[in-house]
Amino acid sequence: MSKAGQSSRPLLVFALGSLGLLAGMVMIAEGRRWLPPDPPSIASIEDTGDPKPTSPAPTHDRRSGQPARKVAENLIAPPPLDPLGIERIEPRPPLGELGLATAPKTPMPSDWHETLLFRPVAASAAVFEAMGRMVAISGTVDIAPGRTCTFDNTAWPCGQRARAAFNAWLRGRALKCLLPPDADLFAIAAPCVLGKQDVGAWLVSNGWAMAAPTGIYGGAEVVARHARMGIFGPPQ
Numbered sequence: 001m002s003k004a005g006q007s008s009r010p011l012l013v014f015a016l017g018s019l020g021l022l023a024g025m026v027m028i029a030e031g032r033r034w035l036p037p038d039p040p041s042i043a044s045i046e047d048t049g050d051p052k053p054t055s056p057a058p059t060h061d062r063r064s065g066q067p068a069r070k071v072a073e074n075l076i077a078p079p080p081l082d083p084l085g086i087e088r089i090e091p092r093p094p095l096g097e098l099g100l101a102t103a104p105k106t107p108m109p110s111d112w113h114e115t116l117l118f119r120p121v122a123a124s125a126a127v128f129e130a131m132g133r134m135v136a137i138s139g140t141v142d143i144a145p146g147r148t149c150t151f152d153n154t155a156w157p158c159g160q161r162a163r164a165a166f167n168a169w170l171r172g173r174a175l176k177c178l179l180p181p182d183a184d185l186f187a188i189a190a191p192c193v194l195g196k197q198d199v200g201a202w203l204v205s206n207g208w209a210m211a212a213p214t215g216i217y218g219g220a221e222v223v224a225r226h227a228r229m230g231i232f233g234p235p236q
Contacts, residue, residue: 113181117192118174125162126200126209127187128170134187135177137200139215143208149231156235162208165230175199207232 117130125143127136136142147159177192192199203209204217207230211217225232 112178114176115179116174116176119172120170120175121172122163122166122170125159125166126203128166128175130175133179135175135179135192136187136189137203137209138189138191139200139212139217140203141210141212143210143231147231151228151234154235158231161236162231165206165208166203169202170194206230 117133117135120128120130122128123134124145126140127134127142129135143159143162145159145163147157148155149158150156173194175192175194177190179188179190194202200209200215200217201220204211205220205224207224207227211221224230228234230236
């Protein structure tokens with residue numbers, strides 16, 4: 001190797017390193033981080049001073065020193081799909097009942113209004129009469145006065161007891177019910193409250209009426225059955 005080639009080799013390496021440093025400073029000024037490539041080794045420089053073409057070396061992570069992971073090396077976009085090869089399947093069932101959509105509540109007609117009914121008298125477990133109107137508590141299943149229940153092979157008149165319990169709870173106090181304007185003409189099923197207490201919730205939770213299949217008192221009936229309340233328990 002000539003002396004001229006030996007003297008120009010450090011200058012070439014210095015020039016390449018300066019270019020990489022300058023490019024890194026420009027990238028940092030623009031808000032991006034850039035790592036300059038490794039400078040060529042001395043062995044790759046020929047006597048003429050030109051870099052020797054070599055095969056690309058595997059890229060390494062500068063911080064960990066491990067080979068860089070190649071992401072989607074041969075894949076840029078999802079492969080095209082044939083619409084004829086796509087098959088629609090049924091959705092999987094929900095993991096629990098909480099995932100089931102609840103039925104929308106039916107709004108009450110706009111012409112129904114709250115009416116105070118004084119001195120109510122229970123006609124059966126979930127039906128009362130007041131001021132000439134016969135009202136059944138909506139969302140409940142009435143227990144007829146003549147019904148007989150059996151508990152531990154013992155029969156007892158649970159229908160009469162349910163009516164007596166309803167009467168004892170009412171004590172002649174006024175009920176506020178949501179009634180249609182023509183409620184005087186026929187018996188009507190309506191929601192009612194006694195003060196702030198929902199009448200249907202009280203009857204079902206104490207076991208003196210059953211919940212209608214489409215009503216809102218199903219949970220209250222389950223509790224009453226497990227606790228053996230009212231008609232689900234022993235003779236009272």
